[in-house]
Amino acid sequence: MGQKPSIPKGTRxxxxxxxxxxxxxxxxxxxKFEVFGFQPIETPSFENSETLMGKYGDEGDRLIFKILxxxxxxxxxxxxxFSSRYEKIITPKISEKALKYDLTVPFARxxxxxxxxxxxxxxxxxxxxxxxxxxPQKGRFREFYQCDADVIGSQSLFQEVEFIQLYDAVFxxxxxxxxxxxxxxxxxLSGVAxxxxxxxxxxxxxxxxxxxxxxxxxxVKEEMLSKxxxxxxxxxxxxxxxxxxxxxxxxxxLKLILSESKEGLNGIEELEFVNNAITSxxxxxxxxxxxxxxxxxLNYYTGAIFEVAAPKGVDMxxxxxxxxxxxxxxxxxxxxxxxxxxxxxxDRIYLVLEELNLFPETITDATKVxxxxxxxxxxxACLKAVSKxxxxxxxxxxxxxxxxxxxxxxxxxxxxxxxxxxxxxxELKTNSFTLKNMETGDQETIDIQLLINRLK
RNA sequence: GUGGUUGUAGCUCAGUUGGUUAGAGCGCCUGAUUGUGGUUCAGGAGGUCGUCGGUUCGAGACCGAUCUUCCACCCCA
Numbered sequence: 001m002g003q004k005p006s007i008p009k010g011t012r013x014x015x016x017x018x019x020x021x022x023x024x025x026x027x028x029x030x031x032k033f034e035v036f037g038f039q040p041i042e043t044p045s046f047e048n049s050e051t052l053m054g055k056y057g058d059e060g061d062r063l064i065f066k067i068l069x070x071x072x073x074x075x076x077x078x079x080x081x082f083s084s085r086y087e088k089i090i091t092p093k094i095s096e097k098a099l100k101y102d103l104t105v106p107f108a109r110x111x112x113x114x115x116x117x118x119x120x121x122x123x124x125x126x127x128x129x130x131x132x133x134x135x136p137q138k139g140r141f142r143e144f145y146q147c148d149a150d151v152i153g154s155q156s157l158f159q160e161v162e163f164i165q166l167y168d169a170v171f172x173x174x175x176x177x178x179x180x181x182x183x184x185x186x187x188x189l190s191g192v193a194x195x196x197x198x199x200x201x202x203x204x205x206x207x208x209x210x211x212x213x214x215x216x217x218x219x220v221k222e223e224m225l226s227k228x229x230x231x232x233x234x235x236x237x238x239x240x241x242x243x244x245x246x247x248x249x250x251x252x253x254l255k256l257i258l259s260e261s262k263e264g265l266n267g268i269e270e271l272e273f274v275n276n277a278i279t280s281x282x283x284x285x286x287x288x289x290x291x292x293x294x295x296x297x298l299n300y301y302t303g304a305i306f307e308v309a310a311p312k313g314v315d316m317x318x319x320x321x322x323x324x325x326x327x328x329x330x331x332x333x334x335x336x337x338x339x340x341x342x343x344x345x346x347d348r349i350y351l352v353l354e355e356l357n358l359f360p361e362t363i364t365d366a367t368k369v370x371x372x373x374x375x376x377x378x379x380x381a382c383l384k385a386v387s388k389x390x391x392x393x394x395x396x397x398x399x400x401x402x403x404x405x406x407x408x409x410x411x412x413x414x415x416x417x418x419x420x421x422x423x424x425x426x427e428l429k430t431n432s433f434t435l436k437n438m439e440t441g442d443q444e445t446i447d448i449q450l451l452i453n454r455l456k
Numbered sequence: 457g458u459g460g461u462u463g464u465a466g467c468u469c470a471g472u473u474g475g476u477u478a479g480a481g482c483g484c485c486u487g488a489u490u491g492u493g494g495u496u497c498a499g500g501a502g503g504u505c506g507u508c509g510g511u512u513c514g515a516g517a518c519c520g521a522u523c524u525u526c527c528a529c530c531c532c533a
Binding site: 056062102132134135138140144145146147207318321344345346348349408410411412414420424425438441 | 457489490491492493494506523524525526527528530531532533
């Protein structure tokens with residue numbers, strides 16, 4: 001003992017106020033998920049390693065927390081394996097479980113495993129922590145919550161439309177105005193890659209393109225060249241860097257670039273459909289924006305790609321993301337199941353609401369009245385009153401020790417308890433209570449019924 | 457995983473070119489006030505200077521390692 005206790009980096013403790021604020025966000029998201037018809041499921045904190053490994057690319061594999069096997073796991077290694085010092089060989093032998101990295105892949109596993117019990121299209125939501133062995137920085141933690149809603153088993157683009165409405169509904173309910181829902185389509189990106197002769201380098205191409213607003217046109221082109229994308233292709237790409245205007249006109253310009261790509265044009269049609277629907281349905285406070293550089297996201301997105309940016313002026317990475325994946329469950333053996341889903345980053349939304357001061361004032365619903373303890377006899381009388389108040393749904397408590405009054409008052413003060421009730425010798429005789437308003441300092445001596453009325 | 461940054465009292469931070477007993481503000485505790493908190497006044501407690509090792513007659517300060525914080529890259533919520 002004696003050493004200073006600590007928690008692993010990238011993790012946090014939450015105090016009562018923080019928990020209340022987090023619950024406020026959880027409850028808001030959950031309520032909207034439910035009115036949109038999603039049902040909750042939960043999956044384990046950890047999965048079999050093979051369920052997760054290889055699903056997020058090499059980078060993802062690196063960031064997955066592996067759980068060491070129990071028992072004498074080292075003895076099962078051959079001398080040859082042990083002396084190889086090669087993680088890819090040794091890790092699977094000594095670790096067969098891993099903490100989940102996101103909610104989507106475990107969801108796909110769930111769907112495949114329970115396919116006979118599920119009615120399709122299956123709409124589920126899931127609010128659970130996930131873990132990434134990442135290096136922490138602003139808005140990046142090693143343990144954080146994701147709030148996901150997905151539909152699987154429908155190819156309808158109305159799902160995309162509804163998810164945009166869902167984003168809008170949640171952020172509106174949180175009073176977070178001015179968020180931008182960015183949308184793009186994998187087919188468009190794929191089409192562009194085709195046109196510039198880089199079909200086989202789609203990922204490199206999109207990763208570079210995604211950095212446009214961060215590192216600028218020149219460096220994006222440099223990165224593309226260094227990844228082996230032909231110079232001639234880059235010249236064809238030029239119009240892409242010069243897209244202008246609103247959703248509709250950017251789409252028109254893109255059509256010209258993609259005129260020779262069937263897949264690209266198909267992506268354009270999807271974007272148009274979604275945009276037209278949203279335009280006619282309207283959004284409460286969010287903005288839908290086409291962003292051809294939006295390419296983040298996991299390798300499995302096949303159609304729409306979403307990302308939500310915090311309002312201008314707030315320096316925060318994306319606070320939500322999602323997209324369509326035509327064959328997510330294919331890797332687990334269930335073919336032809338198209339899914340689309342979105343995710344809310346709770347911890348980042350928290351930071352944004354905090355920065356913009358958007359949490360409601362009355363979020364912590366603490367004790368309403370503290371009974372001062374004057375000794376055993378008085379305390380018993382107080383507990384009777386406390387019980388009655390509690391039956392009326394009033395949050396009431398008795399100070400457990402007959403400590404000095406100053407100490408008890410200070411305690412009430414520190415905890416922001418708005419009322420203090422005093423029952424001493426005098427009150428005992430007359431069966432009454434002295435109720436003090438801690439804010440104004442006013443106090444009055446009243447009976448139990450009046451006490452209830454005052455505190456209700 | 458790469459590069460940088462940070463760590464001194466419960467909190468926010470001073471601490472000179474390396475030199476006696478490491479400071480401040482706020483907070484905390486006690487009393488002024490034995491049935492009244494938040495104001496005021498008086499007094500008090502509290503630090504192995506992140507940790508381990510090194511240089512030096514001497515280290516909070518210099519060097520190394522490690523942990524932690526924050527930031528950038530990578531990637532992402």
